Amino acid sequence: MGEPTAFSADQIEDFKEAFGLFDRVGDNQVAFNQVADIMRALGQNPTNREVKKLLGDPSAEDMANKRMNFDAFLPLLAKQDAVPKGTxxxxxxxxxxxxxxxxxxxxxxxxxxxxxxxxxxxxxxxxxxxxxxxxxxxxxxxxxxxxxxxxxx
Missing domain, CATH: 1.10.238.10 (EF-hand)
Structure with a gap:
């Protein structure tokens, strides 16, 4: 797999803002089951299977209940961004x-x-x-x- 893309400070700021829109609890975190939607909102097109793999193959219960902060999300987004896209x-x-x-x-x-x-x-x-x-x-x-x-x- 390619090297994860280095994002600009402006991009990271935009990503952080979008990430925040998915934080429904107010703890600066999102549920694992929101990660795919956030990535899609940021212009990626991962399959649900790819996202589960990025998250370490969590159980359905973990998908619904586990949460992550932006610092944990950004490297996952970079990995997904490095995946070659179909043309x-x-x-x-x-x-x-x-x-x-x-x-x-x-x-x-x-x-x-x-x-x-x-x-x-x-x-x-x-x-x-x-x-x-x-x-x-x-x-x-x-x-x-x-x-x-x-x-x-």
Whole structure:
């Protein structure tokens, strides 16, 4: 894994402010189960599994009850920031495998199966929200437009 990024003083100040918004108790700490949301609010896109790993694989009870302060959170954010991100081309290439006709589209039904069964599996309602307005009259999805849509969400 790459070296954790050194953040500027301004960035750290912004991160601290965002972190504070999640402190619902007023003790300058957040629950473990808020860490993923804070990272997403700060422009990261970790999976829940990645965040659990960063936290040392805590139990569900620890996720709900354990708390951490900003000084413990910042190194985790730096580690997550150093993780290579998937690029637009990576995602398009991954979906091109399902383009049987070679016409830039994949079957919406097939895409739904992939989203629900591979990687960090999505729930049906999450898939429905993501697929909203993406299928054409033939039930096909232009996957380049789909990836642009996802990356702008």
């Amino acid at each position: 637009y081309d990576d995602y398009v290439e991954g979906l091109r495998v399902f383009d049987k006709e070679g016409n830039g589209t994949v079957l919406g039904a097939e895409l739904r199966i992939v989203l629900g069964t591979m990687g960090e599996k999505m729930k049906e309602d999450e898939i429905d929200a993501l697929m909203q307005g993406q299928e054409d009259d033939n039930g096909c999805v232009n996957y380049e437009a789909f990836v642009k849509h996802i990356m702008s969400v």
